[in-house]
Amino acid sequence: MKSDRRKLTIAIDGPAGAGKSTVAKLLAEKLGYAYVDTGIMYRALAWAAVKQGIVPDRDDLVAQLVTDCKLSFKPDGNQFSVFSGAEDITPQLRTPEISHYSSVYSALPAVRHYLVKLQRQLGQAGGVVMEGRDIGTVVFPEADYKFFLNASPEERGRRRFNELEDDESQVKLDSVIKQLNRRDKQDSERRLAPLRQAPDAALIDSTRLTIEQVLDRMLQLIKP
Ligand code: DC
Numbered sequence: 001m002k003s004d005r006r007k008l009t010i011a012i013d014g015p016a017g018a019g020k021s022t023v024a025k026l027l028a029e030k031l032g033y034a035y036v037d038t039g040i041m042y043r044a045l046a047w048a049a050v051k052q053g054i055v056p057d058r059d060d061l062v063a064q065l066v067t068d069c070k071l072s073f074k075p076d077g078n079q080f081s082v083f084s085g086a087e088d089i090t091p092q093l094r095t096p097e098i099s100h101y102s103s104v105y106s107a108l109p110a111v112r113h114y115l116v117k118l119q120r121q122l123g124q125a126g127g128v129v130m131e132g133r134d135i136g137t138v139v140f141p142e143a144d145y146k147f148f149l150n151a152s153p154e155e156r157g158r159r160r161f162n163e164l165e166d167d168e169s170q171v172k173l174d175s176v177i178k179q180l181n182r183r184d185k186q187d188s189e190r191r192l193a194p195l196r197q198a199p200d201a202a203l204i205d206s207t208r209l210t211i212e213q214v215l216d217r218m219l220q221l222i223k224p
Helices: 020-031 038-051 059-068 090-094 096-105 109-123 135-139 153-163 173-189 211-221
Strands: 009-013 034-037 071-076 079-084 128-132 145-150 202-205
Touching: 009 020, 009 135, 020 034, 020 128, 020 211, 034 038, 034 071, 034 079, 034 109, 038 059, 038 071, 038 079, 038 090, 038 096, 038 109, 038 128, 059 109, 071 109, 079 090, 090 096, 096 173, 109 128, 109 135, 128 135, 135 145, 145 211, 153 173, 202 211
Parallel strands: 009 128, 009 145, 034 128, 145 202
Antiparallel strands: 071 079
């Protein structure tokens, strides 16, 4: 039997540590949609640039890197992985160093141009939950549903801190909060596609909500 259910495009934006990834994965699973983590795409390009020693102010080399790098992005249910050639590099992309550089390189026109095009291809057929900073404003301004997920800086820092591995536990909560704030400021103040709530996005403050409560609020609004 042919289903006449339309496959929706759902955009989730917000600052680091607001809970976007967890809820986007759950939402994708619930709806049977693909999950696309655009942050990890920026992380992958930063990883490639750092590995090759390409500094951000060399626009020419960054533009070259973008066309030459052998990165591929694989949505698979509620997982989203990055490959460099045949190697799955996803686990290498969550370090504090790559967090820092992803914010730096994501401000560059060549990087955004390349990744936004890919993100539009990944979402063009609908049936996708895509999370990032500019999905509702730039990548899919016509998305069926847009959410902007936020939480207090302290709560976001605490969540990030709790995710750290044991061998990183000497890192202080204060310094995690500072790093997040620095990154958010950089992401919000850049010229191209800054982190911003789209005027038609539903704002959800997750500071005092569980992930299930955030998911429920989203599902109450989504009418397939
Ligand atoms: O979501 P994340 O923390 O993994 O993202 C890493 C960095 O990538 C973030 O600091 C800014 C950048 N980014 C972006 O510029 N646009 C997006 N749509 C997603 C991430």
